[in-house]
Amino acid sequence: MSQNTESYAALDLGSNSFHLLIASFKDNKLKIIDRHKDMVRLAAGLDENDFLSEDAQQRALDSLAKIANRLTDVPRKQIRVVGTNTLRAAENAGEFMRKAEAVLGVPINIISGTEEARLVYLGVANDLAPDNRTRLVVDIGGGSTELVTGDHHPKLLESLPMGCVSFSMRFFPNGSINEKQFNKAVSAARQLVSPYVEQFQDQWQEAVGSSGTIRSIANILSEQGLCDVGHITPDGLKAIKSQILQASHTSELKIQGLSDDRRDVFPGGFAVLYALFKEMNIPDMHVSTYAVREGILYDLAGRFFHRDKREETVRQLISQYRIDENQGNRVAELCTRWLPGIAEHLSTPVEEAENLLRWAAQLHELGLAIAHGGYHKHGAYILTNADLPGFSRQEQARLSLLVLNHRRKPKSPDNGTYGVSPDWLLVGLLRLACIFLRRRQTSLPSEEININSSGANQIEISLPQSWLDENPLTAADLEEEAALAQKSVGLQLEISARD
Incomplete structure (x- = not known):
């Protein structure tokens, strides 16, 4: 089947719904090709130990089977599937992701809460007329x-653990409603948002x-x-609140x-917005038709x-941690x-490998900003947790793994993130480059150094033997590296010299 090379697809595996959006771009604006939404209620499947139930997993897999058929016309590299809060929290997320x-x-x-916030802002910003309002x-x-x-770009980002499914389950169990x-x-x-009110205060006009x-909520008010x-206005929210409290159960x-x-998750979601209006003194709110999936596409x-x-x-990390950019x-x-000499045997797709290797090389001395001893560990920790x-x-885990292993x-990894396993050929290449450039020399006869791979x-x-003779310390480092990597x-x- 032929593919539409101009189409892009975003699939948001949300805690309440799965949203698929397929679109192309014209003049930097989305041209919608297809949409699909399933109310999967993934978050409802988390137990008290944060394990995702078999029933919830099956609901999700049934939805994904339908979605997969809609993705056949989109080039694979132009599809991005994102997991958010529930998959961040689930202890058995790896098990589900393997099936999915x-x-x-x-x-x-899987993206962090602040990355989700950034993508939401990116989507909403592209839905609004450009102006200078914050x-x-x-x-x-x-x-x-x-x-x-933010304005044209996000400035403050926070992700708080409260949502329509989680709050409905917690405060309106089995659908019961009372004041x-x-x-x-x-x-x-309000307790969750209160620590952030001051820093957000005076940072926005709309x-x-x-x-x-x-x-x-906006649809009800309209x-x-x-x-x-x-x-949405505070008076409008008060009117909806009174309508909610007239019922004793969500079915009513x-x-x-x-x-x-x-209906089943409305009280929890409404309570969150009601609290935000109160705690942040929001006078009114406009509603955007764009959200995280549009942000993913952009x-x-x-x-x-x-x-x-x-x-x-x-680039920001290089500046923030004063990394030696030239090195x-x-x-x-x-x-x-x-x-290219090892590309054929990589376990990582070549395009991804090139990006990861380049970024790891540019950031391999990140940990020096903390301490010289064990700096590769400090750098890896930052890349994992920042x-x-x-x-x-x-992606952060793969980058961290490369930086951790560039020396010593x-x-x-002891307990790796799902989908992350060492590609030792990439690690080996980074380690060799660091060995050859240990003296931070500006010139290296790299065209005379041939690196290839005949296996994984x-x-x-x-x-050249002449180069090895002129650089005995590097030659010794290479011999030590060969023994260490094998062990x-x-x-x-395999190191060979030629005339």
Whole structure:
């Protein structure tokens, strides 16, 4: 079947719903090709120990089977699947993702809360007319709520553990509704947001809401003539609150404008927005039709048109931690030059490998900002745990693994993130580049150093005997590296000299 090379697909595996959006771009604007939404209620499947139930997993897999058919016309590299709050929290997320990826045929990227917030803002910003106003963007999902302020770009980002599914289950168990439980839900939400009110204060001129809960509330207010279309006010929220409290169970919610498929999780989501209006003194809110999936598409398309947020993040790390940029670029250039010789035997896709290797080379001395002793460990820790805009958790783990292993004894991760396993050929290439450039020399006869691979765990190095004779310390380092790599991870480094 022929593919539409101009189409891009974003699949948001949310805690309440799975959303698929397929679109192309014209004049930097989305042209929608297809949409699909399933109310999966993934967060409802988390038990008290954060394990995802078999029933919830099966609901999700049934949805993904339908979605997979819609993705057949989209090039694989132009599909991005993102997992959010529930998959961040689930202890058995790896088990589910293994099954889900088998159904979809593409990898799932778990993103942090702040990365989700960034993508929400990116989506909403592209829905609004460009101006100089600063905005507060609020997105209430199934398991988390994202708060972002910014203008053309996000400035403050927070992700709070409160959502329409999680709060409905916690405060309105089995669908029961009463004023005492509603007040508890509002109080809990205000407690979660209160530490951030001061830093967000005076940072915005206009509030904008996105996603299902907020759009549902705006729809109710519009249908009942309480607010203009796409608009939410405190008085409008008070009116809905009184309608909610007239019912004793979600099955009794006969609110004009409320869809049947949202009824069960509406009280929890409404309580969150009600609390945000109170705690943050929001005078009114406009509603955007764009959300995280539109942000994913803009971010994904940017990677193909030289607007990759990950590149910007790497540059910011270099500046923030005062990394020796010249040395990082020298190591990166050497790695990139050698990569084609081993590309055939990599376990990582070549394009991804090139990016990861270049970024790891540029950041391999990141940990020196903390301490010289064990700096590779410090750098790896930062890359694993920092909020890195544009990167998924798996990408951060792969980058961290390379930096951790660029020197000293190579080691496999003890409890790796799902989908992350060492590609020892990439590790070996980075280690060799660091050895050859240990003296930070500006020139190296790299064209005389040939690196190839004849297998998944083998690197062959060929260089002139005359060069080895002139550089005995590097020659000794190479011999030590060959012994260490073989002993530690079974990577064979074969060094040969030629006339």
